[in-house]
Amino acid sequence: MLVDTHCHLDFADFDAERDELVARAHASGVGQMVTISTRVRKLEKLLALTERYPSVFCSVGTHPNNADEELDVTADELVQLAEANAKVVAIGEAGLDYFYDTQKPEDQKTGLRRHIEAARRTQLPLVIHSRSADDDMAAILTEETGKGAFPFILHCFSSGQGLADTGVALGGYVSYSGILTFPKSTELREIAATVPMDRLLVETDAPYLAPKRWRGKRNEPSYVVNTAEVLAEVKGVSYDEIAAITTENAFRCFSKMPRL
């Protein structure tokens, strides 16, 4: 069994065939999925999905590329929403995205720190989106961990060795998406080889970033299998071993999510 720790099942891309997509995930051995929030104000749609599909859980948070839309969301509100809903098992995704130049860095940092506070108070994992922001992210994670530890995931990891090392040293998890399978991702695979086994997760980030076998197609949770295959090669273990280890890690990290 695998857990797709990061997908966006609420996106309109899936409107026509969400039931079939969840069925295909189960048929491929993807037993549980976490659909990740990009806007706190859209949480109702995620909660409706988690009600419809017992194997789907969700997070609550504001994506850094939407930071300015939800600067009024406080850590208190995040904590309250997480505690009020049994299927909310994570905070985020929040973070820093300096690749898409749409949001002021200061707004992104403000949002990130509020999400960190909520993760610290709930001890639910913070799903971190970090793109072209390695130095600032490492500095904030180090500083904030100094105020009190919080669980976190460097999701869709595509940063450098330094941020991977910092994340691991601070107790975080590193989650790999289909990017790991791309021919040009040699450095990313080299970094993955250095991440301790007990910190590895797999995800799709569907509908984006389909892995190599389905490259160019719309991504979906069942495709996480290909990422796990490549991660197994990188770590020199069998597919069954990487499936067992990443699933074990997922339930340790997402401690509120029951194993169905």
Ligand SMILES: [Zn+2]
């Ligand atoms: Zn992201």
Ligand SMILES: [Zn+2]
């Ligand atoms: Zn995402």
